Amino acid sequence: MELKREIRFSSRVSLVISLLDAWTCQAPIGKITLELEGVRTKAVNKSNGSYIFSDLPHGDYILRVNAEHYFDIQVPLSTNLVRMIEHIPLQPLxxxxxxxxxxxxxxxxxxxxxxxxxxxxxxxxxxxxxxxxxxxxxxxxxxxxxxxxxxxxxxxxxxxxxxxxxxxxxxxxxxxxxxxxxxxxxxxxxxxxxxxxxxxxxxxxxxxxxxxxxxxxxxxxxxxxxxxxxxxxxxxxxxxxxxxxxxxxxxxxxxxxxxxxxxxxxx
The missing domain is CATH 2.60.40.10 (Immunoglobulins)
Incomplete structure:
Protein backbone atom coordinates (compact mmCIF):
# COMPACT_ATOMS: atom_id res chain seq x y z
CA MET A 1 0.00 0.00 0.00
CA GLU A 2 1.29 3.40 -0.95
CA LEU A 3 1.13 5.90 1.89
CA LYS A 4 0.58 9.55 1.07
CA ARG A 5 1.41 12.28 3.48
CA GLU A 6 -0.15 15.69 3.07
CA ILE A 7 1.92 18.64 4.18
CA ARG A 8 0.40 22.08 4.51
CA PHE A 9 2.37 25.28 4.80
CA SER A 10 0.69 28.27 6.30
CA SER A 11 1.70 31.89 6.53
CA ARG A 12 0.92 34.26 9.34
CA VAL A 13 -0.78 37.45 8.22
CA SER A 14 1.21 40.26 9.80
CA LEU A 15 -0.17 43.40 8.21
CA VAL A 16 -3.11 44.36 6.00
CA ILE A 17 -2.91 47.66 4.14
CA SER A 18 -6.28 48.94 2.92
CA LEU A 19 -5.81 51.70 0.34
CA LEU A 20 -8.70 53.99 -0.51
CA ASP A 21 -9.27 56.64 -3.13
CA ALA A 22 -9.94 59.69 -0.91
CA TRP A 23 -12.30 61.19 -3.48
CA THR A 24 -14.41 58.21 -4.59
CA CYS A 25 -14.11 56.19 -1.35
CA GLN A 26 -13.47 53.17 -3.58
CA ALA A 27 -10.41 51.07 -4.39
CA PRO A 28 -7.68 53.20 -6.03
CA ILE A 29 -7.22 53.16 -9.80
CA GLY A 30 -4.08 52.87 -11.91
CA LYS A 31 -0.72 51.32 -11.14
CA ILE A 32 0.27 51.16 -7.46
CA THR A 33 3.35 49.70 -5.78
CA LEU A 34 3.95 49.12 -2.08
CA GLU A 35 7.12 48.31 -0.21
CA LEU A 36 8.28 48.13 3.38
CA GLU A 37 11.74 49.56 3.95
CA GLY A 38 14.25 46.79 4.63
CA VAL A 39 11.80 43.98 3.80
CA ARG A 40 12.01 41.77 0.72
CA THR A 41 8.56 40.28 1.26
CA LYS A 42 6.10 41.34 -1.43
CA ALA A 43 2.51 42.15 -0.57
CA VAL A 44 -0.36 40.09 -1.97
CA ASN A 45 -2.74 42.40 -3.82
CA LYS A 46 -6.49 41.92 -3.43
CA SER A 47 -9.14 43.31 -5.80
CA ASN A 48 -10.65 45.54 -3.08
CA GLY A 49 -7.52 47.65 -2.76
CA SER A 50 -6.05 45.67 0.14
CA TYR A 51 -2.46 44.45 0.35
CA ILE A 52 -1.39 41.65 2.68
CA PHE A 53 2.10 41.22 4.16
CA SER A 54 2.79 37.86 5.81
CA ASP A 55 5.39 36.51 8.26
CA LEU A 56 6.86 39.87 9.22
CA PRO A 57 8.99 40.06 12.37
CA HIS A 58 7.51 42.29 15.04
CA GLY A 59 8.87 45.79 14.80
CA ASP A 60 8.53 49.24 13.27
CA TYR A 61 8.48 49.83 9.52
CA ILE A 62 8.16 52.58 6.92
CA LEU A 63 5.60 51.87 4.22
CA ARG A 64 6.15 53.53 0.83
CA VAL A 65 3.23 53.84 -1.57
CA ASN A 66 3.93 54.93 -5.15
CA ALA A 67 0.85 55.51 -7.28
CA GLU A 68 0.08 56.58 -10.83
CA HIS A 69 -2.82 58.91 -10.06
CA TYR A 70 -2.12 59.80 -6.41
CA PHE A 71 0.53 61.48 -4.32
CA ASP A 72 3.29 59.16 -3.15
CA ILE A 73 3.33 58.75 0.62
CA GLN A 74 5.44 57.31 3.42
CA VAL A 75 3.67 55.95 6.50
CA PRO A 76 5.30 54.70 9.76
CA LEU A 77 3.76 51.38 10.86
CA SER A 78 4.23 48.86 13.64
CA THR A 79 3.48 45.13 13.73
CA ASN A 80 3.66 45.10 17.53
CA LEU A 81 0.09 46.35 17.80
CA VAL A 82 -2.93 44.06 18.16
CA ARG A 83 -4.71 45.85 15.32
CA MET A 84 -3.02 44.77 12.09
CA ILE A 85 -5.23 46.59 9.54
CA GLU A 86 -4.10 50.03 8.40
CA HIS A 87 -6.54 52.17 6.40
CA ILE A 88 -4.71 54.68 4.20
CA PRO A 89 -6.51 57.23 1.97
CA LEU A 90 -4.71 58.33 -1.20
CA GLN A 91 -5.06 61.93 -2.37
CA PRO A 92 -5.58 62.45 -6.13
CA LEU A 93 -2.97 64.30 -8.16
Missing part, protein backbone atom coordinates in the same frame (compact mmCIF):
# COMPACT_ATOMS: atom_id res chain seq x y z
CA UNK A 94 -4.05 67.28 -10.32
CA UNK A 95 -3.62 64.92 -13.31
CA UNK A 96 -6.14 62.42 -11.87
CA UNK A 97 -8.83 61.45 -14.44
CA UNK A 98 -11.76 63.12 -12.68
CA UNK A 99 -15.18 62.34 -14.10
CA UNK A 100 -17.18 64.96 -15.92
CA UNK A 101 -19.17 67.08 -13.47
CA UNK A 102 -16.67 66.67 -10.62
CA UNK A 103 -16.65 69.49 -8.04
CA UNK A 104 -13.08 70.80 -7.93
CA UNK A 105 -10.92 73.70 -6.84
CA UNK A 106 -7.72 74.21 -8.83
CA UNK A 107 -4.85 76.64 -8.30
CA UNK A 108 -1.14 77.21 -8.93
CA UNK A 109 1.19 78.27 -6.11
CA UNK A 110 4.16 80.54 -6.76
CA UNK A 111 6.63 82.56 -4.74
CA UNK A 112 7.36 86.26 -5.26
CA UNK A 113 9.88 85.43 -7.98
CA UNK A 114 7.33 83.49 -10.01
CA UNK A 115 8.83 80.09 -9.18
CA UNK A 116 6.45 77.20 -8.41
CA UNK A 117 6.07 76.21 -4.76
CA UNK A 118 6.30 72.44 -4.32
CA UNK A 119 5.11 70.44 -1.33
CA UNK A 120 2.95 73.17 0.20
CA UNK A 121 0.40 71.73 2.63
CA UNK A 122 -3.16 72.66 1.69
CA UNK A 123 -6.20 72.18 3.95
CA UNK A 124 -9.76 72.95 2.84
CA UNK A 125 -12.70 72.92 5.25
CA UNK A 126 -16.30 73.03 4.05
CA UNK A 127 -17.97 75.83 6.03
CA UNK A 128 -21.62 75.37 4.97
CA UNK A 129 -23.37 73.30 7.64
CA UNK A 130 -25.90 72.15 5.03
CA UNK A 131 -23.00 70.13 3.58
CA UNK A 132 -22.17 68.41 6.89
CA UNK A 133 -21.33 64.72 6.51
CA UNK A 134 -23.08 63.78 9.77
CA UNK A 135 -24.43 65.11 13.07
CA UNK A 136 -23.72 64.02 16.62
CA UNK A 137 -26.59 61.98 18.09
CA UNK A 138 -25.41 61.59 21.70
CA UNK A 139 -26.79 64.13 24.17
CA UNK A 140 -23.27 64.82 25.42
CA UNK A 141 -19.78 63.63 24.46
CA UNK A 142 -17.21 64.49 27.09
CA UNK A 143 -13.58 65.49 26.73
CA UNK A 144 -11.38 62.40 26.29
CA UNK A 145 -13.99 60.37 24.40
CA UNK A 146 -12.79 58.55 21.29
CA UNK A 147 -16.09 57.16 20.01
CA UNK A 148 -18.86 59.18 18.37
CA UNK A 149 -22.45 58.13 17.65
CA UNK A 150 -23.70 59.97 14.57
CA UNK A 151 -26.76 60.25 12.35
CA UNK A 152 -27.97 62.15 9.27
CA UNK A 153 -25.00 60.70 7.40
CA UNK A 154 -24.53 62.01 3.87
CA UNK A 155 -22.24 60.07 1.54
CA UNK A 156 -19.53 57.72 2.74
CA UNK A 157 -17.48 58.18 5.90
CA UNK A 158 -14.34 56.07 5.78
CA UNK A 159 -11.33 55.33 7.96
CA UNK A 160 -8.75 58.04 7.40
CA UNK A 161 -11.35 60.74 6.67
CA UNK A 162 -10.85 64.10 8.40
CA UNK A 163 -13.49 66.51 9.69
CA UNK A 164 -13.98 69.63 11.75
CA UNK A 165 -16.36 68.79 14.59
CA UNK A 166 -18.32 72.00 15.14
CA UNK A 167 -20.46 72.46 18.23
CA UNK A 168 -23.77 74.30 18.46
CA UNK A 169 -24.27 77.79 19.86
CA UNK A 170 -22.57 81.18 19.55
CA UNK A 171 -19.50 80.16 21.58
CA UNK A 172 -19.24 76.61 20.27
CA UNK A 173 -15.74 75.31 19.64
CA UNK A 174 -14.27 73.65 16.56
CA UNK A 175 -12.03 70.58 16.78
CA UNK A 176 -10.21 68.72 14.02
CA UNK A 177 -10.80 64.95 14.13
CA UNK A 178 -9.64 61.99 12.06
CA UNK A 179 -11.55 58.70 11.79
CA UNK A 180 -9.70 55.55 12.80
CA UNK A 181 -12.48 53.04 12.18
CA UNK A 182 -16.13 53.08 11.07
CA UNK A 183 -18.48 50.83 13.06
CA UNK A 184 -22.13 49.74 12.84
CA UNK A 185 -22.93 50.88 9.32
CA UNK A 186 -21.45 54.38 9.80
CA UNK A 187 -23.41 55.00 12.99
CA UNK A 188 -20.38 54.89 15.29
CA UNK A 189 -16.98 56.43 14.53
CA UNK A 190 -13.75 55.51 16.31
CA UNK A 191 -11.36 58.47 16.47
CA UNK A 192 -7.60 58.35 16.06
CA UNK A 193 -7.19 60.71 19.02
CA UNK A 194 -9.46 61.42 22.02
CA UNK A 195 -11.47 64.64 21.96
CA UNK A 196 -9.89 67.70 23.55
CA UNK A 197 -13.27 69.30 24.24
CA UNK A 198 -16.90 68.40 24.98
CA UNK A 199 -19.70 68.46 22.41
CA UNK A 200 -23.49 68.21 22.56
CA UNK A 201 -26.14 66.65 20.35
CA UNK A 202 -26.39 68.27 16.94
CA UNK A 203 -22.70 69.10 16.53
CA UNK A 204 -21.80 68.72 12.86
CA UNK A 205 -18.96 66.96 11.03
CA UNK A 206 -17.71 69.30 8.30
CA UNK A 207 -15.56 67.64 5.58
CA UNK A 208 -11.86 68.47 5.51
CA UNK A 209 -9.62 67.81 2.50
CA UNK A 210 -5.85 67.77 2.86
CA UNK A 211 -3.44 67.68 -0.04
CA UNK A 212 -0.21 69.30 -1.25
CA UNK A 213 1.15 71.05 -4.32
CA UNK A 214 3.12 69.28 -7.04
CA UNK A 215 6.60 70.04 -8.38
CA UNK A 216 4.97 72.59 -10.71
CA UNK A 217 3.02 74.20 -7.87
CA UNK A 218 -0.31 72.75 -9.04
CA UNK A 219 -3.00 71.71 -6.60
CA UNK A 220 -6.48 70.23 -6.80
CA UNK A 221 -9.16 69.91 -4.12
CA UNK A 222 -11.97 67.48 -5.03
CA UNK A 223 -15.30 67.59 -3.13
CA UNK A 224 -18.16 65.13 -2.95
CA UNK A 225 -20.88 67.04 -1.07
CA UNK A 226 -23.82 66.67 -3.48
CA UNK A 227 -26.25 68.59 -1.27
CA UNK A 228 -26.04 72.30 -2.22
CA UNK A 229 -25.66 74.04 -5.57
CA UNK A 230 -22.90 76.12 -3.97
CA UNK A 231 -21.06 76.13 -0.65
CA UNK A 232 -18.30 78.01 1.17
CA UNK A 233 -14.81 76.64 1.75
CA UNK A 234 -11.94 77.94 3.90
CA UNK A 235 -8.50 77.12 2.52
CA UNK A 236 -5.20 77.25 4.42
CA UNK A 237 -1.92 77.03 2.50
CA UNK A 238 1.38 76.49 4.33
CA UNK A 239 4.78 76.24 2.69
CA UNK A 240 6.97 73.23 3.38
CA UNK A 241 8.69 73.78 6.70
CA UNK A 242 5.98 76.21 7.83
CA UNK A 243 7.82 79.24 6.44
CA UNK A 244 4.67 81.08 5.45
CA UNK A 245 0.92 80.64 5.60
CA UNK A 246 -2.04 82.03 3.71
CA UNK A 247 -5.72 81.76 4.51
CA UNK A 248 -8.36 82.12 1.81
CA UNK A 249 -11.71 82.64 3.53
CA UNK A 250 -15.07 81.69 2.12
CA UNK A 251 -14.13 80.62 -1.37
CA UNK A 252 -17.49 79.89 -2.98
CA UNK A 253 -17.60 76.58 -4.83
CA UNK A 254 -20.25 75.58 -7.37
CA UNK A 255 -21.46 71.99 -7.34
CA UNK A 256 -20.39 70.08 -10.46
CA UNK A 257 -17.99 72.78 -11.67
CA UNK A 258 -14.30 73.66 -11.49
CA UNK A 259 -13.45 76.72 -9.38
CA UNK A 260 -10.13 78.05 -10.66
CA UNK A 261 -8.30 80.27 -8.17
CA UNK A 262 -5.55 81.05 -10.69
CA UNK A 263 -2.04 81.78 -9.36
CA UNK A 264 -1.71 82.27 -5.62
CA UNK A 265 1.49 83.99 -4.49
CA UNK A 266 2.94 83.05 -1.09
CA UNK A 267 5.37 85.58 0.39
Missing amino acids: PSYPFSQGATLIRAILQDQNGSPIRGARVTATVESEECASARLMSEKVEKGADLLTVGSVIGAITAGSSFVLRGRGAKAADEWICIKEVLEFQKRLQLQQPLEGSFSRGAVLLPVIQTRSTERGELVLPFRTGRNSSFGVNITIAREGGESRRLLKEVMVSEGAVTNLGTQVLT
Whole structure:
Protein backbone atom coordinates (compact mmCIF):
# COMPACT_ATOMS: atom_id res chain seq x y z
CA MET A 1 0.00 0.00 0.00
CA GLU A 2 1.29 3.40 -0.95
CA LEU A 3 1.13 5.90 1.89
CA LYS A 4 0.58 9.55 1.07
CA ARG A 5 1.41 12.28 3.48
CA GLU A 6 -0.15 15.69 3.07
CA ILE A 7 1.92 18.64 4.18
CA ARG A 8 0.40 22.08 4.51
CA PHE A 9 2.37 25.28 4.80
CA SER A 10 0.69 28.27 6.30
CA SER A 11 1.70 31.89 6.53
CA ARG A 12 0.92 34.26 9.34
CA VAL A 13 -0.78 37.45 8.22
CA SER A 14 1.21 40.26 9.80
CA LEU A 15 -0.17 43.40 8.21
CA VAL A 16 -3.11 44.36 6.00
CA ILE A 17 -2.91 47.66 4.14
CA SER A 18 -6.28 48.94 2.92
CA LEU A 19 -5.81 51.70 0.34
CA LEU A 20 -8.70 53.99 -0.51
CA ASP A 21 -9.27 56.64 -3.13
CA ALA A 22 -9.94 59.69 -0.91
CA TRP A 23 -12.30 61.19 -3.48
CA THR A 24 -14.41 58.21 -4.59
CA CYS A 25 -14.11 56.19 -1.35
CA GLN A 26 -13.47 53.17 -3.58
CA ALA A 27 -10.41 51.07 -4.39
CA PRO A 28 -7.68 53.20 -6.03
CA ILE A 29 -7.22 53.16 -9.80
CA GLY A 30 -4.08 52.87 -11.91
CA LYS A 31 -0.72 51.32 -11.14
CA ILE A 32 0.27 51.16 -7.46
CA THR A 33 3.35 49.70 -5.78
CA LEU A 34 3.95 49.12 -2.08
CA GLU A 35 7.12 48.31 -0.21
CA LEU A 36 8.28 48.13 3.38
CA GLU A 37 11.74 49.56 3.95
CA GLY A 38 14.25 46.79 4.63
CA VAL A 39 11.80 43.98 3.80
CA ARG A 40 12.01 41.77 0.72
CA THR A 41 8.56 40.28 1.26
CA LYS A 42 6.10 41.34 -1.43
CA ALA A 43 2.51 42.15 -0.57
CA VAL A 44 -0.36 40.09 -1.97
CA ASN A 45 -2.74 42.40 -3.82
CA LYS A 46 -6.49 41.92 -3.43
CA SER A 47 -9.14 43.31 -5.80
CA ASN A 48 -10.65 45.54 -3.08
CA GLY A 49 -7.52 47.65 -2.76
CA SER A 50 -6.05 45.67 0.14
CA TYR A 51 -2.46 44.45 0.35
CA ILE A 52 -1.39 41.65 2.68
CA PHE A 53 2.10 41.22 4.16
CA SER A 54 2.79 37.86 5.81
CA ASP A 55 5.39 36.51 8.26
CA LEU A 56 6.86 39.87 9.22
CA PRO A 57 8.99 40.06 12.37
CA HIS A 58 7.51 42.29 15.04
CA GLY A 59 8.87 45.79 14.80
CA ASP A 60 8.53 49.24 13.27
CA TYR A 61 8.48 49.83 9.52
CA ILE A 62 8.16 52.58 6.92
CA LEU A 63 5.60 51.87 4.22
CA ARG A 64 6.15 53.53 0.83
CA VAL A 65 3.23 53.84 -1.57
CA ASN A 66 3.93 54.93 -5.15
CA ALA A 67 0.85 55.51 -7.28
CA GLU A 68 0.08 56.58 -10.83
CA HIS A 69 -2.82 58.91 -10.06
CA TYR A 70 -2.12 59.80 -6.41
CA PHE A 71 0.53 61.48 -4.32
CA ASP A 72 3.29 59.16 -3.15
CA ILE A 73 3.33 58.75 0.62
CA GLN A 74 5.44 57.31 3.42
CA VAL A 75 3.67 55.95 6.50
CA PRO A 76 5.30 54.70 9.76
CA LEU A 77 3.76 51.38 10.86
CA SER A 78 4.23 48.86 13.64
CA THR A 79 3.48 45.13 13.73
CA ASN A 80 3.66 45.10 17.53
CA LEU A 81 0.09 46.35 17.80
CA VAL A 82 -2.93 44.06 18.16
CA ARG A 83 -4.71 45.85 15.32
CA MET A 84 -3.02 44.77 12.09
CA ILE A 85 -5.23 46.59 9.54
CA GLU A 86 -4.10 50.03 8.40
CA HIS A 87 -6.54 52.17 6.40
CA ILE A 88 -4.71 54.68 4.20
CA PRO A 89 -6.51 57.23 1.97
CA LEU A 90 -4.71 58.33 -1.20
CA GLN A 91 -5.06 61.93 -2.37
CA PRO A 92 -5.58 62.45 -6.13
CA LEU A 93 -2.97 64.30 -8.16
CA PRO A 94 -4.05 67.28 -10.32
CA SER A 95 -3.62 64.92 -13.31
CA TYR A 96 -6.14 62.42 -11.87
CA PRO A 97 -8.83 61.45 -14.44
CA PHE A 98 -11.76 63.12 -12.68
CA SER A 99 -15.18 62.34 -14.10
CA GLN A 100 -17.18 64.96 -15.92
CA GLY A 101 -19.17 67.08 -13.47
CA ALA A 102 -16.67 66.67 -10.62
CA THR A 103 -16.65 69.49 -8.04
CA LEU A 104 -13.08 70.80 -7.93
CA ILE A 105 -10.92 73.70 -6.84
CA ARG A 106 -7.72 74.21 -8.83
CA ALA A 107 -4.85 76.64 -8.30
CA ILE A 108 -1.14 77.21 -8.93
CA LEU A 109 1.19 78.27 -6.11
CA GLN A 110 4.16 80.54 -6.76
CA ASP A 111 6.63 82.56 -4.74
CA GLN A 112 7.36 86.26 -5.26
CA ASN A 113 9.88 85.43 -7.98
CA GLY A 114 7.33 83.49 -10.01
CA SER A 115 8.83 80.09 -9.18
CA PRO A 116 6.45 77.20 -8.41
CA ILE A 117 6.07 76.21 -4.76
CA ARG A 118 6.30 72.44 -4.32
CA GLY A 119 5.11 70.44 -1.33
CA ALA A 120 2.95 73.17 0.20
CA ARG A 121 0.40 71.73 2.63
CA VAL A 122 -3.16 72.66 1.69
CA THR A 123 -6.20 72.18 3.95
CA ALA A 124 -9.76 72.95 2.84
CA THR A 125 -12.70 72.92 5.25
CA VAL A 126 -16.30 73.03 4.05
CA GLU A 127 -17.97 75.83 6.03
CA SER A 128 -21.62 75.37 4.97
CA GLU A 129 -23.37 73.30 7.64
CA GLU A 130 -25.90 72.15 5.03
CA CYS A 131 -23.00 70.13 3.58
CA ALA A 132 -22.17 68.41 6.89
CA SER A 133 -21.33 64.72 6.51
CA ALA A 134 -23.08 63.78 9.77
CA ARG A 135 -24.43 65.11 13.07
CA LEU A 136 -23.72 64.02 16.62
CA MET A 137 -26.59 61.98 18.09
CA SER A 138 -25.41 61.59 21.70
CA GLU A 139 -26.79 64.13 24.17
CA LYS A 140 -23.27 64.82 25.42
CA VAL A 141 -19.78 63.63 24.46
CA GLU A 142 -17.21 64.49 27.09
CA LYS A 143 -13.58 65.49 26.73
CA GLY A 144 -11.38 62.40 26.29
CA ALA A 145 -13.99 60.37 24.40
CA ASP A 146 -12.79 58.55 21.29
CA LEU A 147 -16.09 57.16 20.01
CA LEU A 148 -18.86 59.18 18.37
CA THR A 149 -22.45 58.13 17.65
CA VAL A 150 -23.70 59.97 14.57
CA GLY A 151 -26.76 60.25 12.35
CA SER A 152 -27.97 62.15 9.27
CA VAL A 153 -25.00 60.70 7.40
CA ILE A 154 -24.53 62.01 3.87
CA GLY A 155 -22.24 60.07 1.54
CA ALA A 156 -19.53 57.72 2.74
CA ILE A 157 -17.48 58.18 5.90
CA THR A 158 -14.34 56.07 5.78
CA ALA A 159 -11.33 55.33 7.96
CA GLY A 160 -8.75 58.04 7.40
CA SER A 161 -11.35 60.74 6.67
CA SER A 162 -10.85 64.10 8.40
CA PHE A 163 -13.49 66.51 9.69
CA VAL A 164 -13.98 69.63 11.75
CA LEU A 165 -16.36 68.79 14.59
CA ARG A 166 -18.32 72.00 15.14
CA GLY A 167 -20.46 72.46 18.23
CA ARG A 168 -23.77 74.30 18.46
CA GLY A 169 -24.27 77.79 19.86
CA ALA A 170 -22.57 81.18 19.55
CA LYS A 171 -19.50 80.16 21.58
CA ALA A 172 -19.24 76.61 20.27
CA ALA A 173 -15.74 75.31 19.64
CA ASP A 174 -14.27 73.65 16.56
CA GLU A 175 -12.03 70.58 16.78
CA TRP A 176 -10.21 68.72 14.02
CA ILE A 177 -10.80 64.95 14.13
CA CYS A 178 -9.64 61.99 12.06
CA ILE A 179 -11.55 58.70 11.79
CA LYS A 180 -9.70 55.55 12.80
CA GLU A 181 -12.48 53.04 12.18
CA VAL A 182 -16.13 53.08 11.07
CA LEU A 183 -18.48 50.83 13.06
CA GLU A 184 -22.13 49.74 12.84
CA PHE A 185 -22.93 50.88 9.32
CA GLN A 186 -21.45 54.38 9.80
CA LYS A 187 -23.41 55.00 12.99
CA ARG A 188 -20.38 54.89 15.29
CA LEU A 189 -16.98 56.43 14.53
CA GLN A 190 -13.75 55.51 16.31
CA LEU A 191 -11.36 58.47 16.47
CA GLN A 192 -7.60 58.35 16.06
CA GLN A 193 -7.19 60.71 19.02
CA PRO A 194 -9.46 61.42 22.02
CA LEU A 195 -11.47 64.64 21.96
CA GLU A 196 -9.89 67.70 23.55
CA GLY A 197 -13.27 69.30 24.24
CA SER A 198 -16.90 68.40 24.98
CA PHE A 199 -19.70 68.46 22.41
CA SER A 200 -23.49 68.21 22.56
CA ARG A 201 -26.14 66.65 20.35
CA GLY A 202 -26.39 68.27 16.94
CA ALA A 203 -22.70 69.10 16.53
CA VAL A 204 -21.80 68.72 12.86
CA LEU A 205 -18.96 66.96 11.03
CA LEU A 206 -17.71 69.30 8.30
CA PRO A 207 -15.56 67.64 5.58
CA VAL A 208 -11.86 68.47 5.51
CA ILE A 209 -9.62 67.81 2.50
CA GLN A 210 -5.85 67.77 2.86
CA THR A 211 -3.44 67.68 -0.04
CA ARG A 212 -0.21 69.30 -1.25
CA SER A 213 1.15 71.05 -4.32
CA THR A 214 3.12 69.28 -7.04
CA GLU A 215 6.60 70.04 -8.38
CA ARG A 216 4.97 72.59 -10.71
CA GLY A 217 3.02 74.20 -7.87
CA GLU A 218 -0.31 72.75 -9.04
CA LEU A 219 -3.00 71.71 -6.60
CA VAL A 220 -6.48 70.23 -6.80
CA LEU A 221 -9.16 69.91 -4.12
CA PRO A 222 -11.97 67.48 -5.03
CA PHE A 223 -15.30 67.59 -3.13
CA ARG A 224 -18.16 65.13 -2.95
CA THR A 225 -20.88 67.04 -1.07
CA GLY A 226 -23.82 66.67 -3.48
CA ARG A 227 -26.25 68.59 -1.27
CA ASN A 228 -26.04 72.30 -2.22
CA SER A 229 -25.66 74.04 -5.57
CA SER A 230 -22.90 76.12 -3.97
CA PHE A 231 -21.06 76.13 -0.65
CA GLY A 232 -18.30 78.01 1.17
CA VAL A 233 -14.81 76.64 1.75
CA ASN A 234 -11.94 77.94 3.90
CA ILE A 235 -8.50 77.12 2.52
CA THR A 236 -5.20 77.25 4.42
CA ILE A 237 -1.92 77.03 2.50
CA ALA A 238 1.38 76.49 4.33
CA ARG A 239 4.78 76.24 2.69
CA GLU A 240 6.97 73.23 3.38
CA GLY A 241 8.69 73.78 6.70
CA GLY A 242 5.98 76.21 7.83
CA GLU A 243 7.82 79.24 6.44
CA SER A 244 4.67 81.08 5.45
CA ARG A 245 0.92 80.64 5.60
CA ARG A 246 -2.04 82.03 3.71
CA LEU A 247 -5.72 81.76 4.51
CA LEU A 248 -8.36 82.12 1.81
CA LYS A 249 -11.71 82.64 3.53
CA GLU A 250 -15.07 81.69 2.12
CA VAL A 251 -14.13 80.62 -1.37
CA MET A 252 -17.49 79.89 -2.98
CA VAL A 253 -17.60 76.58 -4.83
CA SER A 254 -20.25 75.58 -7.37
CA GLU A 255 -21.46 71.99 -7.34
CA GLY A 256 -20.39 70.08 -10.46
CA ALA A 257 -17.99 72.78 -11.67
CA VAL A 258 -14.30 73.66 -11.49
CA THR A 259 -13.45 76.72 -9.38
CA ASN A 260 -10.13 78.05 -10.66
CA LEU A 261 -8.30 80.27 -8.17
CA GLY A 262 -5.55 81.05 -10.69
CA THR A 263 -2.04 81.78 -9.36
CA GLN A 264 -1.71 82.27 -5.62
CA VAL A 265 1.49 83.99 -4.49
CA LEU A 266 2.94 83.05 -1.09
CA THR A 267 5.37 85.58 0.39
